[in-house]
Amino acid sequence: MAGSGLIRTLGPRIERVLGRLPRRVFVVTSPEIWALWGACLQQSFQDEPVVLFLAPGEEHKTLKSVERLLRQMVAAGGDRGSLLIALGGGIVGDVGGFVAALYMRGIPYVQAPTTFLAQVDSSVGGKTGVNLPEGKNLVGSFHHPRAVFADIEVLGTLPDRELRAGLQESVKAGIIRDRALVRFMEDHADAVLGREPKALEKVIAASIRMKAGVVNQDERENGLRMILNFGHTVGHAVETATGYKALLHGEAVGWGMVAALHLARQRGTITSGQFERLEKLVHQYGPLPGLKLRTAKVVGATGSDKKNVGGVKRFVLPVGIGDAGVVEDVTPGELEAAVGYMLAAAGRG
Numbered sequence: 001m002a003g004s005g006l007i008r009t010l011g012p013r014i015e016r017v018l019g020r021l022p023r024r025v026f027v028v029t030s031p032e033i034w035a036l037w038g039a040c041l042q043q044s045f046q047d048e049p050v051v052l053f054l055a056p057g058e059e060h061k062t063l064k065s066v067e068r069l070l071r072q073m074v075a076a077g078g079d080r081g082s083l084l085i086a087l088g089g090g091i092v093g094d095v096g097g098f099v100a101a102l103y104m105r106g107i108p109y110v111q112a113p114t115t116f117l118a119q120v121d122s123s124v125g126g127k128t129g130v131n132l133p134e135g136k137n138l139v140g141s142f143h144h145p146r147a148v149f150a151d152i153e154v155l156g157t158l159p160d161r162e163l164r165a166g167l168q169e170s171v172k173a174g175i176i177r178d179r180a181l182v183r184f185m186e187d188h189a190d191a192v193l194g195r196e197p198k199a200l201e202k203v204i205a206a207s208i209r210m211k212a213g214v215v216n217q218d219e220r221e222n223g224l225r226m227i228l229n230f231g232h233t234v235g236h237a238v239e240t241a242t243g244y245k246a247l248l249h250g251e252a253v254g255w256g257m258v259a260a261l262h263l264a265r266q267r268g269t270i271t272s273g274q275f276e277r278l279e280k281l282v283h284q285y286g287p288l289p290g291l292k293l294r295t296a297k298v299v300g301a302t303g304s305d306k307k308n309v310g311g312v313k314r315f316v317l318p319v320g321i322g323d324a325g326v327v328e329d330v331t332p333g334e335l336e337a338a339v340g341y342m343l344a345a346a347g348r349g
Contacts, residue, residue: 002119002204004197006151007037007087007112011044014083014110017147022083022108025049026073028096029087030056033114036157041087041112049085050076054092058244061091061130063139069099080104086145089115089162090122090249094137097128101143111148115158116166116200117250119150120173120207125215125228131244135301136236142220150204152197165250167192167285168231172257173207175278176230177214179322181206182281189284227324230316231257234339237301241293254288259342263334264317267327274321291346298339299332 006013015021027034027041027049034051042048052069054060073082084107086096093111100109111123129140155163167185174181184202185192191199211228218225235256239247247255258279265275282288302313315330 001147002150002152002201002208004152006149007044007154008040009044010041010085010112010149011046013149014085014147017110018083018108021045021047022081024076024078024082025085026052026076026078026082027085027087028052028054028069028092028099030054030089030092032056033088033092037087037114037154041085050078054088054095056089056091058091058131058136058239058249061095061244063130063132065095066099066102066130069095070103073099073103078103078107080107082107084109085112086110086123087112087114088118089113090118093118093123094128094140095130097126097143097145098130098140101128101141106143108146109143111145113148113150114154116155116163116204117169117248118166120166120204121169121211123148123150124208124211125225126219135240136244150208152200152204155195155200162248163195164193164285164287165248165254167203168250168254168257168282170203170207171281171285172228172230172253173210174281175257175318175321176227176316176324177210177322178206181210182278182321185285186277186281193285226314226326227316230318230324231255231260233302233313233315234259234298234342237298237339238291238293240301241297242291246291247289251286251288254282254286255291255342255346257282258345259338260315260317262341263315263330263338264319266334266337267317269317269319269325270321274318278318278321288346291343293343295336295340295343298343299335302335 084100086093113119113123126142126144129137132138231253235252238252264270
């Protein structure tokens with residue numbers, strides 16, 4: 001559900017979805033988000049939920065954090081009938097969902113995403129999990145939320161950099177599955193970046209519709225769902241190579257899309273004109289931060305990508321605009337060239 005003022009009425013909305021409110025409700029959130037929206041959320045519940053804090057940053061998206069949250073739930077008297085609310089961005093959603101999947105072998109949870117990226121991407125599809133030092137999202141499970149409440153109102157407090165980073169996932173959605181979304185984001189960039197409600201709602205709705213449609217056809221990522229990883233092979237590698245500290249996730253995906261677009265142009269799955277148009281769109285929703293990395297380090301970090309099977313590197317490439325496919329025969333030379341192009345572009349920025 002998308003709309004304005006949802007967090008202020010979250011309790012009654014959850015009650016309508018579940019039929020009744022559980023005795024014990026937990027909220028996993030960050031201190032910063034709770035300071036902004038905690039009072040609004042609490043006022044919608046007769047009995048105040050138990051608040052569990054997760055520090056912001058990919059460095060806290062770990063098994064250690066999960067164990068700490070689980071033990072806090074035990075100490076607070078959580079049981080199999082408890083409910084968990086993930087209030088925050090993608091990290092809170094991923095960790096909160098994973099905690100819900102594990103606690104008592106699974107309790108219901110709902111997503112209340114507070115970043116644009118989480119609203120259009122990570123809160124939809126049921127993927128939960130945490131990182132390992134060897135790579136991003138290597139431990140997790142599929143555990144679908146009972147509901148997602150995407151409140152447009154919270155975007156008013158979102159920093160501009162966070163908004164632009166989240167919009168990269170909508171750029172991705174258009175490139176791989178929705179040509180009309182690509183055109184809309186090209187033609188209405190000022191309105192979208194200016195946070196005009198109708199423009200944002202259109203982009204959010206189109207992005208969610210695209211992802212939900214793909215997930216409904218392939219829940220467990222055995223085929224079609226893999227196209228949602230466009231830009232993520234190199235994007236995740238950049239995050240790993242920088243220790244998850246230099247870029248926001250959407251920014252890393254933006255650079256990953258630049259690398260993938262270069263490879264697609266070299267392969268001939270898109271024309272030079274399409275490449276220029278799509279690369280321009282990525283940068284239009286930037287600026288993307290510069291990168292100071294060695295090509296070999298980024299290429300090496302792609303080895304832990306979850307799409308790889310049997311040592312074969314799988315890569316999602318656009319086929320024209322609004323379509324994408326997975327290729328399995330990317331050579332080391334092609335990958336090095338794509339990463340090299342990306343790093344050269346990042347150096348110019």
